[in-house]
Amino acid sequence: MWENQKIYRYESIDSTNLEAKRLGESGVSSGCLVVAKRQTAGRGRRGRVWESSFEGNLYFSLLLKPEIPVEQISMLTLVMAMAVAEAAEELSGVELGIKWPNDIVFEGKKVAGILTELHMAAESGRFVIIGAGVNVARQTFAGEIAGKAVSLEEASGSVFSREDLLQGIMGHFERLYRQFCKDGNLCNLKEVYHSKLVNKDAFVKVLDPAGEYEAVALGINENGELLVAPLDEKGQPDREKLQTVYAGEVSVRGIYGYV
Numbered sequence: 001m002w003e004n005q006k007i008y009r010y011e012s013i014d015s016t017n018l019e020a021k022r023l024g025e026s027g028v029s030s031g032c033l034v035v036a037k038r039q040t041a042g043r044g045r046r047g048r049v050w051e052s053s054f055e056g057n058l059y060f061s062l063l064l065k066p067e068i069p070v071e072q073i074s075m076l077t078l079v080m081a082m083a084v085a086e087a088a089e090e091l092s093g094v095e096l097g098i099k100w101p102n103d104i105v106f107e108g109k110k111v112a113g114i115l116t117e118l119h120m121a122a123e124s125g126r127f128v129i130i131g132a133g134v135n136v137a138r139q140t141f142a143g144e145i146a147g148k149a150v151s152l153e154e155a156s157g158s159v160f161s162r163e164d165l166l167q168g169i170m171g172h173f174e175r176l177y178r179q180f181c182k183d184g185n186l187c188n189l190k191e192v193y194h195s196k197l198v199n200k201d202a203f204v205k206v207l208d209p210a211g212e213y214e215a216v217a218l219g220i221n222e223n224g225e226l227l228v229a230p231l232d233e234k235g236q237p238d239r240e241k242l243q244t245v246y247a248g249e250v251s252v253r254g255i256y257g258y259v
């Protein structure tokens, strides 16, 4: 699938997701990849800024035109999370986790984030952009992310190339994406995801706009939604009141912190 992959490389760009969107609107083919050394307007989930002035990190966006129903698109984020975690583990030798749905973490601190966006273009039709930012080299995290983020080099104590990491991610993603497209859901990838899910069987705070509550996260279903058992008045998970949490609307935190 990635043979002859078209790669657009930039020293600096506003956002690789935005550039991929522009390329998508101009009709580039599925699989094209945008990579930048830094971003001047890096974007995170929920309208947040993704600080991207440091050149030692990896910032990329993959454009895809999957032939799947629109409601399956959000699952691609989880597929990319597995690919990033697997490739980064392979290269760095440290064990990483996934905080549902798509943060890559090391010992409770964020190593990478993923932003998936769906677009419609008048001429070229529907396309998806999956953007990822990975903290690679040692750096000082300031402001909001101070104490909450970590780089792969800091986690592992070794130095490695961003290019090798990118190649590794693409290789893992290709395999996982093929499986996902074949199944149309995560039924055959769920166990891999669970093996990395830091929230599995852990206490979480569900930040539902309709009202926050505490629960135990049991894992994901084949659609990538998080299954949680809300705590009863004794603080015990009530499995009879199982809830399905959809990532688009709700986020989760650890009861005592981010994970």
Ligand code: BTN
Residues within 6 Å of the ligand: 014, 015, 016, 017, 018, 039, 041, 042, 043, 044, 045, 046, 048, 050, 058, 059, 060, 061, 103, 112, 113, 114, 115, 131, 132, 133, 134
């Ligand atoms: C998150 O909030 O966790 C998602 C962060 C996604 C950041 C990446 S960096 C490359 C791509 N371009 C962007 O503007 N955002 C994504």
